[in-house]
Amino acid sequence: MNETANQAKLCFYGAGSMAEALLRGMTAANLTAPSNITVMNRQNADRLHELQRTYGVVPAPTEAAKQDALRTADIILLSMKPKDSAEAIRALKPLLRPDQLLVSVIAGLSIDTIHQLLGNAQPVARTMPNTSSTIGLGATGISFSDAANESQRAFAIAMFEAVGLASVVEEPQIEAVNGVSGSGPAYVYYVMEAMIQAGVELGLTEEAAKLLTAQTVKGAAEMVMSTGENPGELRRKVTSPNGTTQAAIETLDRYAFQEAMNKAIHRCAERAREMGDAIRSEAVGSPSA
Incomplete structure (x- = not known):
């Protein structure tokens, strides 16, 4: 070089x-x-x-x-x-x-x-x-x-x-990087889709729901980056006892949101390994390899 x-x-x-x-x-x-x-x-x-x-x-x-x-x-x-x-x-x-x-x-x-x-x-x-x-x-x-x-x-x-x-x-x-950040934007978009849909169901226009959701995600990400705090701690700071946010988080927990996300990331990493194994098999199996 x-x-x-x-x-x-x-x-x-x-x-x-x-x-x-x-x-x-x-x-x-x-x-x-x-x-x-x-x-x-x-x-x-x-x-x-x-x-x-x-x-x-x-x-x-x-x-x-x-x-x-x-x-x-x-x-x-x-x-x-x-x-x-x-x-x-x-x-x-x-x-x-x-x-x-x-x-x-x-x-x-x-x-x-x-x-x-x-x-x-x-x-x-x-x-x-x-x-x-x-x-x-x-x-x-x-x-x-x-x-x-x-x-x-x-x-x-x-x-x-x-x-x-x-x-x-x-x-x-x-492969862990693949699971967390490589495919990560898609997970965030998926969550955003759900937030926008719920906003529309509650009476917001689709455009308003999209803008509010996008700004919320952008702001939350910037809070993590600028403060250096753990997302869990930031979440706890905005979750008042018996308040609206706690009610929402309890609902996510009831539907095993964290477990589903964890399994999704593990499956993504596993799929990356499977794809790599397929390429490796072709490399090993080729007479010219």
Whole structure:
């Protein structure tokens, strides 16, 4: 990897919403020049040119351009769909240099499986971002392989700090990150749906219920972040004995709200492991792996 961070050359293998979020954050933060970033995907050249117009990055629509970008990059971001990942990573094997960092945003794909697919201990950053990265408020867990050096680790962390918060964790905890924050926005949206529906049933317009709910969730999250207090303590502070909030919390407890949320997060983490096992099985079962 280049000694000067803003000279680092990157190749985005996959050009979906998460790749675009990172492009937006990185270019805004001037982590590297847009001309040092190449974007590629399987076959949608229109999408690549759209990203070029928006962010000034370099499209690689042809096979020759793709191979050149992969060979010359310092960092390759793997953001293809999980079902395509084993085949795509295996195809990288003859193109990689030992000093290139692979950054994966693929759910369930372990560092060990990447190494099995490549047949070597390539430097790898395994990450689990979430969709709030698209507005710069993401939460990402990152773990590194032993081969990743300090400058590679620092750059990978900076990539995800450009779209929100980044936390380094041991790889066995990545599935927990998936369960808590990776899929977390969907849980919050689900709760918000219920709040809005109840508000409408109680006579609010849908727009008023949506705005009040969204501001309430935003404010509650900011209270946790700004005060540093435990959410349980903040909840207790606003729950007066025999008051309206206590009546609501008791109803949630009666319907096992916390237990349901706990089981949902555990199931999410379990599903991530299942997806990873499927990719691993394909890697091990392939004659060329």
